[in-house]
Amino acid sequence: MTAAAxxxxxxxxxxxxxxxxxxxxxxxxxxxxxxxLGHNGAGKTTTVNLLTTLLEPTSGRAEIxxxxxxxxxxxxxxxxGYLPENVQFYDSLTLMENLRFFGRLSGIRKPDARIADVxxxxxxxGHENQRLGTFSKGMRQRVGIAQAxxxxxxxxxxxxxxxxxxxxxxRILRETIVRLNQEYGMTVFMNTHLLTEVTKTCTSIGILxxxxxxxxxxxxxxxxSFPEEESLEAIYFQLDPAVAP
Amino acid sequence: MIDLITVAGKExxxxxxxxxxxLLISFLTxxxxxxxxxxxxxxxxxxxxxxxxxxxxxxxxxxxxxxAPHLFPLQLLRSGIEYLEILGALFAIVLGYGAIAKEKHxxxxxxxxxxxxxxxxxxxxxxAGLSMIWWVVVVLLMGVSTxxxxxxxGGAVTGTDLGRLGFVTVFIWMYLVFWSAVAVALTSLxxxxxxxxxxxxxxxxxxxxxxxxxxxxxxxxxxxxxxxFAALNIQKPDEMAVLAHFSKFDSIRxxxxxxxxxxxxxxxxxALLGIKDQYNQQPIPVVLTAMLPYAITLTAATVxxxxxxxxxxxxxxxxxxxx
Amino acid sequence: MSVFITSAHHETLSVCRARxxxxxxxxxxxxxxxxxxxxxxxxxxxxxxYEKILANGLTVAPNPFSAVPELYYARNAVIYVVLxxxxxxxxxxxxxTLRDRKSATAGxxxxxxxxxxxxxxxxxxxxxVVIFAVLAISMAISWxxxxxxxxxxxxxxxxxxxxxxxxxxxxxxxxxxIIGMIAGITSKRETTALLxxxxxxxxxxxxxxxxxxxxxxxxxxxxxxxPEQTGGYFDVLSAxxxxxxxxEHFKRAGSIxxxxxxxxxSAGSSVAILLGFLVIAxxxxxxxxxxxxxxxxxx
Numbered sequence: 001m002t003a004a005a006x007x008x009x010x011x012x013x014x015x016x017x018x019x020x021x022x023x024x025x026x027x028x029x030x031x032x033x034x035x036x037l038g039h040n041g042a043g044k045t046t047t048v049n050l051l052t053t054l055l056e057p058t059s060g061r062a063e064i065x066x067x068x069x070x071x072x073x074x075x076x077x078x079x080x081g082y083l084p085e086n087v088q089f090y091d092s093l094t095l096m097e098n099l100r101f102f103g104r105l106s107g108i109r110k111p112d113a114r115i116a117d118v119x120x121x122x123x124x125x126g127h128e129n130q131r132l133g134t135f136s137k138g139m140r141q142r143v144g145i146a147q148a149x150x151x152x153x154x155x156x157x158x159x160x161x162x163x164x165x166x167x168x169x170x171r172i173l174r175e176t177i178v179r180l181n182q183e184y185g186m187t188v189f190m191n192t193h194l195l196t197e198v199t200k201t202c203t204s205i206g207i208l209x210x211x212x213x214x215x216x217x218x219x220x221x222x223x224x225s226f227p228e229e230e231s232l233e234a235i236y237f238q239l240d241p242a243v244a245p
Numbered sequence: 246m247i248d249l250i251t252v253a254g255k256e257x258x259x260x261x262x263x264x265x266x267x268l269l270i271s272f273l274t275x276x277x278x279x280x281x282x283x284x285x286x287x288x289x290x291x292x293x294x295x296x297x298x299x300x301x302x303x304x305x306x307x308x309x310x311x312x313a314p315h316l317f318p319l320q321l322l323r324s325g326i327e328y329l330e331i332l333g334a335l336f337a338i339v340l341g342y343g344a345i346a347k348e349k350h351x352x353x354x355x356x357x358x359x360x361x362x363x364x365x366x367x368x369x370x371x372x373a374g375l376s377m378i379w380w381v382v383v384v385l386l387m388g389v390s391t392x393x394x395x396x397x398x399g400g401a402v403t404g405t406d407l408g409r410l411g412f413v414t415v416f417i418w419m420y421l422v423f424w425s426a427v428a429v430a431l432t433s434l435x436x437x438x439x440x441x442x443x444x445x446x447x448x449x450x451x452x453x454x455x456x457x458x459x460x461x462x463x464x465x466x467x468x469x470x471x472x473x474f475a476a477l478n479i480q481k482p483d484e485m486a487v488l489a490h491f492s493k494f495d496s497i498r499x500x501x502x503x504x505x506x507x508x509x510x511x512x513x514x515x516a517l518l519g520i521k522d523q524y525n526q527q528p529i530p531v532v533l534t535a536m537l538p539y540a541i542t543l544t545a546a547t548v549x550x551x552x553x554x555x556x557x558x559x560x561x562x563x564x565x566x567x568x
Numbered sequence: 569m570s571v572f573i574t575s576a577h578h579e580t581l582s583v584c585r586a587r588x589x590x591x592x593x594x595x596x597x598x599x600x601x602x603x604x605x606x607x608x609x610x611x612x613x614x615x616x617x618y619e620k621i622l623a624n625g626l627t628v629a630p631n632p633f634s635a636v637p638e639l640y641y642a643r644n645a646v647i648y649v650v651l652x653x654x655x656x657x658x659x660x661x662x663x664x665t666l667r668d669r670k671s672a673t674a675g676x677x678x679x680x681x682x683x684x685x686x687x688x689x690x691x692x693x694x695x696x697v698v699i700f701a702v703l704a705i706s707m708a709i710s711w712x713x714x715x716x717x718x719x720x721x722x723x724x725x726x727x728x729x730x731x732x733x734x735x736x737x738x739x740x741x742x743x744x745x746i747i748g749m750i751a752g753i754t755s756k757r758e759t760t761a762l763l764x765x766x767x768x769x770x771x772x773x774x775x776x777x778x779x780x781x782x783x784x785x786x787x788x789x790x791x792x793x794x795p796e797q798t799g800g801y802f803d804v805l806s807a808x809x810x811x812x813x814x815x816e817h818f819k820r821a822g823s824i825x826x827x828x829x830x831x832x833x834s835a836g837s838s839v840a841i842l843l844g845f846l847v848i849a850x851x852x853x854x855x856x857x858x859x860x861x862x863x864x865x866x867x
Contacts, residue, residue, distance in 0.1 A: 087675075462607075491616060
């Protein structure tokens with residue numbers, strides 16, 4: 001049996017006396033685009049940090065592709081790509097220099113050919129020798145995606161990837177995520193606030209409320225479960241009372 | 246004017262709860278106390294050495310007893326003044342930088358600039374707030390220093406000494422306000438916070454440490470241990486006559502030294518505290534008259550720095566973004 | 569390419585691109601080079617003063633300045649390393665570790681298969697290369713400057729002594745670069761990250777030596793180390809503070825290597841203390857906990 005792309009068992013994380021995440025049990029099959037929704041402070045970023053090995057759980061466990069995030073962290077790191085929220089990268093370095101750095105850190109010995117492939121895939125060529133200090137927010141986000149997929153990870157984690165992007169930037173990002181998923185079979189796990197993007201991009205969703213997973217299902221099933229609601233937004237407000245208007 | 250007072254008042258409130266500020270002031274107080282303690286211990290060592298020397302003389306039957314070393318209590322503050330010269334200026338820069346940088350970072354600046362306030366209210370309010378803080382800190386520091394001179398150093402402080410300390414307090418305050426105002430101006434002008442701080446630190450390094458050090462290095466009399474003229478047994482009038490032939494070199498050296506505001510502050514403070522021998526135990530008016538040029542230049546430098554802070558902090562410079 | 573080499577390469581590239589680093593490097597190289605010229609101008613003037621005294625018949629003593637060794641002209645470099653070099657090293661160290669926290673790339677890097685010791689060690693190695701290059705340029709300029717002043721190329725002994733001095737300077741600067749790196753990792757604010765190492769520097773360069781020598785702060789700006797005080801409480805304190813006065817040890821080793829007649833003895837113990845400090849600092853920085861590297865920065 002093939003292991004799930006992401007799986008957690010009673011995953012908990014607290015900061016001092018504050019419980020950020022409580023007994024999260026979740027399974028994301030391979031090839032899914034999973035959207036994690038929730039109000040501010042619901043525990044979304046904590047979940048991504050736990051799954052990307054940046055944090056260790058207080059209790060419970062998590063696996064990426066069958067590998068434990070604590071005991072086998074190095075192996076997990078080799079198999080994931082990650083784009084944090086609001087990452088700036090190195091302004092004084094060129095696009096190539098930035099990508100070479102992250103490519104090598106990901107274990108690619110000679111990353112130039114791979115970088116060229118990725119930039120072509122992202123339709124982002126022609127900026128290779130430009131310093132990032134001159135890049136717009138949308139361009140930086142594409143740099144972020146490029147570094148995250150350089151080493152061909154099996155799971156891609158995106159933390160609020162549309163934050164601060166204009167509509168055109170959001171469209172490009174959405175298309176990129178869908179292509180990565182459909183053309184390369186990459187599993188995508190993303191935190192987001194934009195419900196319209198979830199509808200257009202995700203195949204399954206989870207909703208966190210004060211650290212508790214209150215809903216987890218495919219998007220199709222979720223929409224079908226609430227035939228009386230007009231949109232995902234209306235369903236979300238029903239499922240997450242913390243943000244209900 | 247009300248805008249300015251409001252900004253100054255807010256700065257006072259901010260610093261009251263700032264742990265970094267508390268850390269800096271505690272550090273300054275600690276080094277002042279250490280320097281008085283070390284100075285007092287050093288004096289006691291000299292006294293012990295003298296007593297031993299006199300005892301040896303008496304044993305050997307000699308009747309000639311040299312004069313005992315005399316403690317001038319205010320001279321124990323020399324290292325403390327030097328710390329204020331070096332570290333006080335550094336901390337003043339950090340506070341001046343922090344006053345502007347925090348507003349830029351938090352995005353409060355844009356909020357402030359959309360209010361109907363005077364063009365100079367922001368920068369001058371900040372400088373006014375810092376000046377008040379420095380006044381309180383310097384008065385407390387001098388109070389602690391005076392008490393430590395009496396208790397740790399074992400010296401008696403007279404009414405005249407308190408008068409000298411009063412003048413020194415004012416000059417220290419001006420010196421620290423100068424550096425804070427320079428930092429306020431540079432931070433307002435610079436798009437990058439860290440660049441502003443580092444440029445201010447380079448200026449501090451140059452004017453506080455390097456220029457006076459070069460001046461000392463270029464002094465011909467400092468080239469030989471004990472002094473060149475002393476080594477050659479040359480009397481003062483002959484020394485002056487010889488040096489008259491090298492006036493160009495000496496004037497370059499002097500220009501270097503006096504280009505540093507730190508030297509002006511040092512000469513003023515050392516004269517008033519009697520650290521400079523020729524002014525030791527001289528009446529205050531005599532010292533002040535002799536030191537008037539330095540008092541004027543220090544005051545002028547402080548005023549210029551404050552004006553610079555006000556002029557540099559325009560809406561355009563304050564909102565400049567790093568490219 | 570390993571994480572260590574990648575990090576080292578990235579660090580040197582970042583420093584080479586940072587304008588503020590250029591400013592500091594320029595000031596340092598400029599001052600170290602200038603120190604030779606200042607020494608030369610002063611030497612000419614002092615010799616002129618002596619000849620005038622001699623011509624006026626005021627002395628028959630030999631010129632106390634005539635027998636100065638050729639490396640005398642580089643003696644001020646000792647103090648510029650302590651003043652400007654350490655400032656530069658601290659800023660470079662702080663920027664190295666703060667950069668990833670400011671640009672939020674720390675989380676990204678730690679999500680890669682990267683060992684903290686390799687990452688931090690690589691950054692440190694990158695800084696080591698930059699500091700080595702700066703010292704190499706400064707020493708080459710000093711070497712050429714002194715050769716021009718004395719009218720002959722420096723001999724092998726003096727050249728090796730200059731290289732030894734650069735080695736000591738490298739160790740001292742690396743210690744302060746590491747102090748900067750640690751402050752960049754642990755501080756919650758950028759201001760604190762820059763200020764705390766400066767406070768530490770002032771403690772090591774002024775307060776600790778003062779406790780053991782009773783030397784005033786300004787006197788400690790002299791390139792020659794202050795002799796330890798004896799008698800009273802100084803006997804105990806100088807024994808404690810002596811090994812900790814790292815800048816004074818550097819001055820001592822530097823002065824001996826540059827043949828300053830005011831300092832005698834062997835530089836061995838001072839070099840050993842510098843090396844000891846460096847080893848301890850390296851161990852501390854490479855053992856920093858993984859979570860520390862991605863702490864959020866408040867401003």
